[in-house]
Amino acid sequence: MVDLKKLELWFVTGSQHLYGEETLKQVAAHSQTIAAALNSSPKIAVTVVYKPVLKTPDEIYALCQEVNNAKNCIGIIAWMHTFSPAKMWIGGLKILQKPLLHLHTQFNRDIPWNDIDMDFMNLNQSAHGDREFGFIMTRMRLRRKVVVGYWEDPAVQVNINTWARAAAGWHDWQGARFVRFGDNMRQVAVTEGDKVEAEMKFGYSVNTHGVGDLVKVINEVTDADIEKLCAVYEDQYKLTDTLARGGSQRASLVEAARIELGMRYFLEQGNFKGFTDTFEDLHGMVQLPGIASQRLMADGYGFGGEGDWKTAALVRAMKVMGSGLKGGNSFMEDYTYHFDPENQMVLGAHMLEICSSIAHGQPLCSVHPLGIGGKADPVRLVFNVAGGPALNASIIDMGNRFRLLVNEVEAITPVHDLPKLPVARVLWKPYPDMQTGCAAWILAGGAHHTCYSQNLTAGHLEDFADMAQVEYVLIGKKTDLYQFKNELRWSDVYYQINS
Numbered sequence: 001m002v003d004l005k006k007l008e009l010w011f012v013t014g015s016q017h018l019y020g021e022e023t024l025k026q027v028a029a030h031s032q033t034i035a036a037a038l039n040s041s042p043k044i045a046v047t048v049v050y051k052p053v054l055k056t057p058d059e060i061y062a063l064c065q066e067v068n069n070a071k072n073c074i075g076i077i078a079w080m081h082t083f084s085p086a087k088m089w090i091g092g093l094k095i096l097q098k099p100l101l102h103l104h105t106q107f108n109r110d111i112p113w114n115d116i117d118m119d120f121m122n123l124n125q126s127a128h129g130d131r132e133f134g135f136i137m138t139r140m141r142l143r144r145k146v147v148v149g150y151w152e153d154p155a156v157q158v159n160i161n162t163w164a165r166a167a168a169g170w171h172d173w174q175g176a177r178f179v180r181f182g183d184n185m186r187q188v189a190v191t192e193g194d195k196v197e198a199e200m201k202f203g204y205s206v207n208t209h210g211v212g213d214l215v216k217v218i219n220e221v222t223d224a225d226i227e228k229l230c231a232v233y234e235d236q237y238k239l240t241d242t243l244a245r246g247g248s249q250r251a252s253l254v255e256a257a258r259i260e261l262g263m264r265y266f267l268e269q270g271n272f273k274g275f276t277d278t279f280e281d282l283h284g285m286v287q288l289p290g291i292a293s294q295r296l297m298a299d300g301y302g303f304g305g306e307g308d309w310k311t312a313a314l315v316r317a318m319k320v321m322g323s324g325l326k327g328g329n330s331f332m333e334d335y336t337y338h339f340d341p342e343n344q345m346v347l348g349a350h351m352l353e354i355c356s357s358i359a360h361g362q363p364l365c366s367v368h369p370l371g372i373g374g375k376a377d378p379v380r381l382v383f384n385v386a387g388g389p390a391l392n393a394s395i396i397d398m399g400n401r402f403r404l405l406v407n408e409v410e411a412i413t414p415v416h417d418l419p420k421l422p423v424a425r426v427l428w429k430p431y432p433d434m435q436t437g438c439a440a441w442i443l444a445g446g447a448h449h450t451c452y453s454q455n456l457t458a459g460h461l462e463d464f465a466d467m468a469q470v471e472y473v474l475i476g477k478k479t480d481l482y483q484f485k486n487e488l489r490w491s492d493v494y495y496q497i498n499s
Contacts, residue, residue, distance in 0.1 A: 001300035002323045004045040007168055009101075010067060010076045011035035013053045014060075014084030014133060023123055027081045028053050030107040034079070034151050043157040045324060046074065046164045053081075057088045064092035074171040075099035077160070080129035081107065082122070086136035093140060099167045099467045101160065102137070104130045104148040143466045165456075166463035169317035176204035176316070178274045179267070182211050182281025184307030190447040191308040193397035198310070201402060202468060204273075206309045209266075215284035218262030229257040233291075237365040237381060249377075252287070252367045256379035259285065260292035267301060274302025274312040279351070279373035288373050290352035290380035291365065293331075294424070297355035303331045304449060305353055310395045311449045315355075317464065318393065318451050327454030328357025332392060332426070334448060337434075344434035345412055345427050348392075348452060352380040354424035358454055360386035360413075368422040385426035385454075387413035392430075392450040393461055395470075401495045404465045405446045406458050407437055407475040426452065431477045440475045440484050471495065 013031040015024060035050035054060045067073050075098045093100075106126040137144055145163045149156040184191045195206045230253060233239065242249040267275060275296075279288050297303050302316025311331060318329040331353055338345040351370060356363055363381035370378055390411045396403045409428040418425065430437030458474055465472035471491055475484070 002168070002172070002320050004165070004168055004323050005047055006072060007046045007171065008049050008070070008073045009046055009164055009167070010049050010051050010063075010070075010073055011038065012051050012063060012076050012078045014078065014080040014089070014129070015053050015082045016055050016084055016088070019082055019122055023082070024053060024055070026123055030081060031079070034105075034107065037152065038077075038157065038160065041157050043154060044161045044164060046168065048077070049073075054084070057091055060089055060092035061095070064096045068095065068097045073098065074164070074167040075101065077101045077103050078133065079103045079105060080126055080133045082125045083129040083132060086132045089133065089136055090140070093137065093142060099163075099170060100137075100142070100144040101163050102130065102134060102144055102146045103151070103160070104134075104146060105151045105156070109150045109152070143469055145463055145466065162457065162459045163463045165321040166460050166467060168323070169321040169464055170467040172273070172320040173313065173317055174203040176273045176313070177271055178204060178206045178276075178302065178309055178312055178316075179270060179272045180206060180208040180307055180309055181214050181275060181277045182307065183208065183278065185278050185280055188306060190396065190445075191304070191306055191310070191449070193310055195309070197397075198313075198402070201470070202313070204313055206313075211281055211283045211285060214262065214266055217266045218259055218285070221258045221261045221265075225261055226254055226257045229261060230254065233257070233365055237363050240364065240366040243365060243367060243379070249367050252377060252379050253365075255286045255376070256289075256291050259287070259289050260295060263289060263292050263296065267296070272301075274304075274316045276304040276307045276309050276312050278306045279370070279375075280306075282373060282375050285375065287376040287378040288352065288370060290378040293353040294356050294381050297330060297353070298328070298357045303353060303355075305331065305333075305350060306449075308447075308449045310397065311447070311451060314393060314395050315451045318453055318456055321460050321464070322453065322455040325455035328355055329451055329453045329456070330355030330358045332450045332452035334392075334450070335425075338427075339434075345429055346409075346434075347425060347427055349421075349423045349425040352378055352423065354426075356381050356383065356424075358385050358426065358452065359383040359424070363424070366422060380422070381424060382422050383424050384414050385411060385424070387411045388454065390428060390452060390454050391456065391458060391461075392452050394447040394450045396445050396447055398445065398471075398495075400499050402468075402470045403444070403473060404461060404468070404470055405441070405444050405473045405475070406461045407431070407441055407446075408458055408477065409437075411454075431475065432479050436479055436481050437475055439481060440479055443485060444473050444475075444488060
């Protein structure tokens with residue numbers, strides 16, 4: 001979907017002229033070595049670019065200006081090899097608009113016990129140089145990631161990569177466009193929100209096009225293109241007999257292909273990264289987009305049902321963060337519960353639109369009554385989802401702030417066939433347990449729509465929330481409901497004071 005290697009992190013090293021040219025040459029050589037190692041590491045998905053050592057306020061300011069204007073630069077990794085007086089950094093940090101990771105490391109892993117002298121001490125000062133740098137960012141109240149450890153340590157590189165993937169998702173939001181086909185589902189609260197504030201806060205825009213604008217494009221799709229797409233359906237999915245050539249419902253498949261092609265062309269022409277629709281606003285459309293939404297998501301587009309633009313944007317960001325990783329990310333909804341005391345679970349699904357990137361095995365392509373919307377029965381992909389670690393994430397407009405809520409879950413491989421449920425579905429157990437997890441979600445105001453992820457961790461979303469400077473709330477294995485309620489109250493006070 002997104003080639004993360006086309007995105008760059010700039011490796012920036014701080015020093016000063018105090019130590020002389022010979023020492024600065026060594027600083028530069030060490031920095032180049034570390035940057036090259038991080039860039040070549042299979043554990044880091046983006047490109048790491050070495051930048052010359054920064055020694056003066058003017059050099060720092062110029063570098064930060066360059067970072068802001070560099071199209072493919074998604075952030076910087078900063079390291080103080082020697083002591084770099086932090087007042088030099090104030091001007092540059094004030095204008096820096098992209099995420100910053102502070103790597104607290106040193107070139108040598110071990111102290112050379114028999115050889116250490118003052119020349120070595122003058123050169124290798126990260127232990128206190130990074131503390132000077134850390135102070136000024138804390139004094140300036142700057143959000144940043146701090147990674148501590150030796151730069152060749154795999155755990156350090158994994159930590160850098162987690163942040164880098166979050167930075168890629170944040171970068172993708174800047175200037176992104178999302179389209180709403182029609183309005184929100186009527187009378188629903190959580191799918192509403194302040195789109196102006198979202199554009200100011202997150203960098204993406206959300207605008208509405210009438211369904212008629214989309215229908216006009218759908219109606220211009222050629223029969224030849226429809227035939228080609230139907231052949232793709234036949235190749236990639238198991239079609240029911242009624243959808244096969246000559247089948248009684250073949251016309252539904254043809255119409256589904258027409259809708260997908262029209263939506264795809266509309267999104268491409270408008271340079272949109274995601275979309276919403278709603279079954280209450282289908283004027284001129286024959287059926288609600290089912291397989292179209294599923295396949296567009298699988299290709300990287302964000303999606304939200306019932307006009308839920310916040311979830312559409314989050315799905316897109318999480319797909320970018322997870323690019324190249326095993327597993328997928330999908331629009332999701334908690335649908336119904338299994339309250340067996342010995343095996344409590346949530347069944348997640350939606351009417352139609354669950355992304356095929358999370359499918360286990362070959363999806364079934366079929367058509368069934370929808371029961372709502374008053375349109376023709378839509379075509380959809382039906383599949384189960386494999387078990388394993390996963391999470392659900394939701395962005396909520398709290399009125400005076402946005403909240404990113406995450407619940408870690410354990411997906412469960414289905415043991416029943418569900419022969420009469422013709423939708424894509426996934427079973428999971430929320431952490432820390434069903435009662436605590438569900439109660440915490442409701443107390444935090446979590447939406448019924450989420451992005452379900454098989455390949456991201458809570459760490460990715462925590463880093464992402466820091467970059468967006470929004471509240472982050474985690475429901476995980478260690479969540480205690482009493483403490484959780486207190487944390488929500490403390491957050492309310494914090495954001496009231498800071499508003």
